[in-house]
Amino acid sequence: MSDGPPELETTSGPQIGRDEWVARAEERAAGPGSGLDRARRWLNRTPQIVLLVGFAAVVALVPVLTSDEYILRVATDTMLYVLLAVGLNVAVGWAGLLDLGYIAFYGFAAYLFAELASPHYGIHWPLWATLPIVIAGTILLGFLLALPSRRVSGDYLAIVTLFFGQIFVTLTIQGYKWDWLGFGAAHDITGGPTGLTQIDPWRIFGHELTQVRDYLWAALGGFVIVALALTFANHSRTGRAWRALRDDPLAAEVMSMPVKRMMLLAVAVGAGVAGLAGAINGAYYQGVFPSSFGFPTLITVYAMVILGGAGSLPGVVAGAVLVNVLLEVLRTPDHARWVFYVLIIAGLVAKIRPWRVLAALVGGLVAFGLVVNAIVGAVWPRGTAGPISTGVSAFTEHGWLAEALRHWLVLPKNTYELANYQVGNYAFVILIGLVLALTAVRGRRRYLLLVPTIWTAAFVWETRLVEEAPTTRPLLLGAILIVLMATRPQGLLGTPRVEIV
Amino acid sequence: MLAILGFAFYDWHYFFGQLVDGLTHGSLYALLALGYTMVYGILKLLNFAHGDVYMLGAYMGYVVLTGLGGSLAPEVPTPMLIILMFGAAMLGCALLGVVIERFAYRPLRKAPRIAPLISALGVSFFLQQTAVLLFRPIPKSYDTYSLHGGQLFHHVSLGNLRIQYAQILVIASAVGLMIALALLVWRTNIGKAMRATSYDLEAASMMGIDVDRVIAFTFFVGSALAGAAGVMTGLVYQNIQPYMGFGAGLKAFTAAVVGGIGSIPGAMLGGMIIGVAEQFTIGYLSSAFQDLITLSVLIVFMMFRPTGILGTPIPQKA
Numbered sequence: 001m002s003d004g005p006p007e008l009e010t011t012s013g014p015q016i017g018r019d020e021w022v023a024r025a026e027e028r029a030a031g032p033g034s035g036l037d038r039a040r041r042w043l044n045r046t047p048q049i050v051l052l053v054g055f056a057a058v059v060a061l062v063p064v065l066t067s068d069e070y071i072l073r074v075a076t077d078t079m080l081y082v083l084l085a086v087g088l089n090v091a092v093g094w095a096g097l098l099d100l101g102y103i104a105f106y107g108f109a110a111y112l113f114a115e116l117a118s119p120h121y122g123i124h125w126p127l128w129a130t131l132p133i134v135i136a137g138t139i140l141l142g143f144l145l146a147l148p149s150r151r152v153s154g155d156y157l158a159i160v161t162l163f164f165g166q167i168f169v170t171l172t173i174q175g176y177k178w179d180w181l182g183f184g185a186a187h188d189i190t191g192g193p194t195g196l197t198q199i200d201p202w203r204i205f206g207h208e209l210t211q212v213r214d215y216l217w218a219a220l221g222g223f224v225i226v227a228l229a230l231t232f233a234n235h236s237r238t239g240r241a242w243r244a245l246r247d248d249p250l251a252a253e254v255m256s257m258p259v260k261r262m263m264l265l266a267v268a269v270g271a272g273v274a275g276l277a278g279a280i281n282g283a284y285y286q287g288v289f290p291s292s293f294g295f296p297t298l299i300t301v302y303a304m305v306i307l308g309g310a311g312s313l314p315g316v317v318a319g320a321v322l323v324n325v326l327l328e329v330l331r332t333p334d335h336a337r338w339v340f341y342v343l344i345i346a347g348l349v350a351k352i353r354p355w356r357v358l359a360a361l362v363g364g365l366v367a368f369g370l371v372v373n374a375i376v377g378a379v380w381p382r383g384t385a386g387p388i389s390t391g392v393s394a395f396t397e398h399g400w401l402a403e404a405l406r407h408w409l410v411l412p413k414n415t416y417e418l419a420n421y422q423v424g425n426y427a428f429v430i431l432i433g434l435v436l437a438l439t440a441v442r443g444r445r446r447y448l449l450l451v452p453t454i455w456t457a458a459f460v461w462e463t464r465l466v467e468e469a470p471t472t473r474p475l476l477l478g479a480i481l482i483v484l485m486a487t488r489p490q491g492l493l494g495t496p497r498v499e500i501v
Numbered sequence: 502m503l504a505i506l507g508f509a510f511y512d513w514h515y516f517f518g519q520l521v522d523g524l525t526h527g528s529l530y531a532l533l534a535l536g537y538t539m540v541y542g543i544l545k546l547l548n549f550a551h552g553d554v555y556m557l558g559a560y561m562g563y564v565v566l567t568g569l570g571g572s573l574a575p576e577v578p579t580p581m582l583i584i585l586m587f588g589a590a591m592l593g594c595a596l597l598g599v600v601i602e603r604f605a606y607r608p609l610r611k612a613p614r615i616a617p618l619i620s621a622l623g624v625s626f627f628l629q630q631t632a633v634l635l636f637r638p639i640p641k642s643y644d645t646y647s648l649h650g651g652q653l654f655h656h657v658s659l660g661n662l663r664i665q666y667a668q669i670l671v672i673a674s675a676v677g678l679m680i681a682l683a684l685l686v687w688r689t690n691i692g693k694a695m696r697a698t699s700y701d702l703e704a705a706s707m708m709g710i711d712v713d714r715v716i717a718f719t720f721f722v723g724s725a726l727a728g729a730a731g732v733m734t735g736l737v738y739q740n741i742q743p744y745m746g747f748g749a750g751l752k753a754f755t756a757a758v759v760g761g762i763g764s765i766p767g768a769m770l771g772g773m774i775i776g777v778a779e780q781f782t783i784g785y786l787s788s789a790f791q792d793l794i795t796l797s798v799l800i801v802f803m804m805f806r807p808t809g810i811l812g813t814p815i816p817q818k819a
Contacts, residue, residue, distance in 0.1 A: 092615070096613070096614070096615050097615075098615055098618050098619070100622075148800045148803045148804050149803060151803075151804070151807060152803055152807045154614070155541075155545070155547050155618075156758075156803050156807070158547060158618060159547060159751070159754055159755075159758075159799070160796075160799065160800065160803070162549075162751060163751050163755070163792075163795075163796050163799065164796065166747070166748060166751060166792065167792045167793060167796055170789075170792055171789075171793075174789045246613075246615075295626070295747065296626075299622065299623075299626045302619065302622065306619060425634070425635045428631075428634065428635065429635075432631075436600065436604050439604060464634065465634075468634065471630055471633050471634045474626060474629075474630045474633075475627060475630040475631065475634065477623075477626065478623045478624070478625075478626035478627030478628075478629075478630060479623070479627060480623070481619055481620065481622060481623025481626070481627075482605055482620055482623040482624055482627060485605075485609060485612075485616050485617070485619055485620040485623065486604070486605070486608045486609070486620070489609075489612055489613070489616050497613055
């Protein structure tokens, strides 16, 4: 997909996009760039339809290849997130708007579907009636919410939508005692904190979708339709207007584009996709709960869009898959440990050149851990007596990796007791300080600082983070957003944008 | 319904009680709104993380409180304890604010408009989850009812008006801090530099103002006020929890919009208005509507007076 300006070659004519050409001087001087940049260029060259068909084929085959319930569930969750991320991309990636009510739209759609197809009101409308109503209702909601901010700058859209997202959760939690401002008796609309359950499954052409794999296919089908429609939209006048709005609203307005209308449209289209995802969500989980539509979900979807590369459909899809699989892996400490250590080593190998520095760094790292362990062991024997006790593979109490880690890190005897988290807390704060310091120093000092940083990271990981997946996962999402914005704001597969001043 | 409302208004005792509660709450919003408005005035950045800085300020006060023996048996005299809590939280938050600006926002000064906003969102979520990790998600209590025999919560009566010492403490110190801020902004050189930078960042830097330093200082001051607000929350409302910063931040931002974004007196006024409006909603309608009222106020202002009560219209330019 040719999102934004095309890749400019050095030989291209100097007339059009000249500023951009000058601004990219550094980038061109850097040469062909990393493997990621090559991947991006390859994706941009490949016709969108080929990618879509390939992706759809792979996903559609998953239920054929495996009948493992867990894998199917993860795949279906991932597809739902892919759908959500693609919808959010319209507002964030193309129109450059911060739509923070997106998850509330998603939740609204799920609740609306639940009201129309569950025993809560005893309404059991068929899918051909509920789906259009849900999608239309959600589009209307997105439109209405964006309406007040049409006269003011985009920041107000962000704050209004964020506020709405917050209120949506409050209202759904308190919606079971709705008393119409004191008129009439209390009335249960949303089922309160426990949500609505026993939602009807989807029914397509007389076939009731009851299996997990049915919803995987349903989500995939929805995604294919949405992706096709959005690709066409992106190449149309509307898509070009969105990107103009993103790159320079003032210039776009001067060019007589209906900037405010395009803004409303972007939010509404995104809301429509969220509506579809919400309807799938309600039927797939057979229940809707306020806690699924809060701030953490919003950050998850944002992390997907930003990590993959806002503005690039293949990028966003890749981001959603990557983030959701990563989050899933982090649930099990045993897998999480592998990911953590492999990522650190891979990162070192990929980033540190020449190999002599790398060897010195790894050697220093090992020596550092052993020395610290020896010192602590001599002063306070109990301090190094701790086990790495979870997991089933190399991390079991006497697995080879666990033994290695025990002698490299400092794990007190009662590492995994709940009350013993003070040390890990201090180490966490120190770790953040070290990481920040790392970004501030250059040259040899950075390598010197890297050694204690990695050691502290491993220490915090083992004493605190690995066992607390419910906190580690969101922490990681927040960190992804911050780090990406500072280092690679275009995401993994997005096209870098240059602000022309 | 209306009859109940009408009747309630004749109950002046109740009315004044709600008013004082609203002003207490409003003082906190005003302190927070100042941080939003100053940063927005200079960088045009919605600092989503500000509410979470405030939340961490409340926790810093809590750490000092428990470190000094807790409310039941503090090791230092009560006034000293309260001063220490304020000092630690204000200094800690100020440094935190400067660090956030330096590492999350400064590298993005030249990036597309949406980049620092997303970074701010990430910082907000990261701080929230850090608090969950460090202090657990369950609420912690300042337990100031036990402090000094609960004297903070004794009443002073003036006719129909009954006001607790804690509320006097909050309102008075908020007003004191605002006066100090006003003096800083309008009477000192750095304040003049702040106003100049807020008026036109580029021109200010051409006039020899170290813009980066001014921005860092703005974050320092704004976050210190947020830290103070955090400790006040703990003192008056006891309970603090990792998610409190999110909602408070939204409302404080609304307060800044109502007062006129970029205007310092506006933020104070807006905070008080939002606080009182919210308290009257709770007192006379239902607590279910308090957020809804604030959102409605925000939307009404956005539609009919986007510059707020005291703001001046900003001409849009690239």
